[in-house]
Amino acid sequence: MKILVTGGLGYIGSHTVVELLQKDHEVIILDNLYNSSLDILARIHKITGKTPNFYQGNMGDEALVQRIFSENGKIDCCIHFAGLKVINESLENPLGYYSNNISCTLTLLKVLGKNNCRNFIFSSSASVYGDAAHVPVSEETPKGECSNPYAWSKSFTEQILYDLYQSDKTWNIVVLRYFNPVGAHASHLIGEIHQSAPPNLMPYITQVALGQREKLFIFGSDYPTRDGTGVRDFIHVVDLAKGHIAALGVFNTQNASPAYRIYNLGTGEGHSVLEIVQTFERVNSVKIPYALVERRPADIAVSFADVNKVYNELGWKSTLNLEDMCRDSYLFAKEYLESIK
Numbered sequence: 001m002k003i004l005v006t007g008g009l010g011y012i013g014s015h016t017v018v019e020l021l022q023k024d025h026e027v028i029i030l031d032n033l034y035n036s037s038l039d040i041l042a043r044i045h046k047i048t049g050k051t052p053n054f055y056q057g058n059m060g061d062e063a064l065v066q067r068i069f070s071e072n073g074k075i076d077c078c079i080h081f082a083g084l085k086v087i088n089e090s091l092e093n094p095l096g097y098y099s100n101n102i103s104c105t106l107t108l109l110k111v112l113g114k115n116n117c118r119n120f121i122f123s124s125s126a127s128v129y130g131d132a133a134h135v136p137v138s139e140e141t142p143k144g145e146c147s148n149p150y151a152w153s154k155s156f157t158e159q160i161l162y163d164l165y166q167s168d169k170t171w172n173i174v175v176l177r178y179f180n181p182v183g184a185h186a187s188h189l190i191g192e193i194h195q196s197a198p199p200n201l202m203p204y205i206t207q208v209a210l211g212q213r214e215k216l217f218i219f220g221s222d223y224p225t226r227d228g229t230g231v232r233d234f235i236h237v238v239d240l241a242k243g244h245i246a247a248l249g250v251f252n253t254q255n256a257s258p259a260y261r262i263y264n265l266g267t268g269e270g271h272s273v274l275e276i277v278q279t280f281e282r283v284n285s286v287k288i289p290y291a292l293v294e295r296r297p298a299d300i301a302v303s304f305a306d307v308n309k310v311y312n313e314l315g316w317k318s319t320l321n322l323e324d325m326c327r328d329s330y331l332f333a334k335e336y337l338e339s340i341k
């Protein structure tokens with residue numbers, strides 16, 4: 001298939017592009033490099049021996065998106081990763097987040113529709129469930145109150161996509177709700193890059209392991225969990241990338257009618273913050289000093305996915321374990337730091 005990948009040089013996008021190229025799909029990337037760099041394109045080439053067609057610019061630039069269609073002819077599908085994702089930033093700058101994540105997506109959808117590119121995969125998030133009454137959360141679990149504009153931008157975009165499908169049933173839409181992506185490609189050439197203090201657990205741990213931070217602050221040790229720390233469904237980014245390949249199957253299947261589908265992408269297992277720290281220390285033979293501190297406002301105690309639907313309908317399930325996630329996160333960060341010295 002010929003596939004437009006927005007945000008294709010970002011963390012999850014670049015891993016998905018690698019999987020797509022290795023499956024011989026033709027890839028066109030649109031990325032404004034707000035949170036990525038051209039160097040990732042070279043790294044994708046190093047892994048796959050292929051260089052996707054790349055456009056630098058904003059997905060909200062209607063003329064640019066139209067030019068992509070004019071220059072590339074029929075595009076079969078769009079995988080839409082482009083977006084801003086930092087929760088705290090979204091609390092400080094809600095308009096910027098809604099503008100980038102929603103307004104720009106509306107422009108993108110308009111141009112896609114005009115060019116008959118109506119197979120669409122959207123990067124959503126488990127945060128749309130809010131603080132669900134029961135875990136694991138399934139796709140049937142009602143969406144909840146989001147605690148920040150970032151999460152609302154995902155929840156609203158899902159609704160927009162649903163309304164679009166209802167208005168025009170030639171759209172074929174797959175919403176993928178990611179749980180907690182971590183890890184890096186086995187080559188350790190691509191992974192999650194943070195310029196400043198990372199808000200998420202795994203990149204923070206890797207910075208402590210590499211001596212860039214003195215210690216990890218564990219937010220909350222009095223949750224009703226097995227060791228008092230928060231529990232999340234961490235999923236290896238390569239498994240997540242492969243989830244997108246599985247989702248493409250929806251568009252390939254002969255006689256499958258267009259639909260609006262939602263799938264959880266997680267492992268189905270929850271691990272506590274302390275379990276992550278201990279596993280990280282063991283597999284990487286490093287020490288992670290930590291301090292137990294107050295809960296982070298608006299954090300939920302436990303989140304993990306029911307993954308039956310995605311397995312039954314798409315045949316996808318995760319294959320990499322917590323050891324793989326901790327090892328690849330660390331080795332990527334270590335090798336990346338050395339490569340940019």
Ligand code: NAD
Pocket residue numbers: 006007008009010011012013030031032033034035036057058059060080081082083084085100104123124125126178179180181
């Ligand atoms: P990322 O920041 O690494 O990648 C996003 C890419 O999109 C970046 O390369 C950025 O430069 C680009 N981009 C942003 N706005 C753009 C715009 N207007 N036009 C063109 N390019 C633009 O993020 P990621 O972790 O790879 O996440 C990918 C998607 O998955 C995002 O939509 C994110 O919200 C979603 N998601 C991420 C996580 C996570 O924990 N990483 C969890 C759930 C959902």
Ligand code: UDP
Pocket residue numbers: 180199200201202204216217218219220229230231232273296299
């Ligand atoms: N967490 C932590 N210290 C950190 C970052 C995160 O203790 O520096 C905890 C956080 O409270 C939560 C878990 O790690 O229980 C996962 O947090 P993350 O921000 O990675 O994902 P999210 O909370 O968005 O699912």
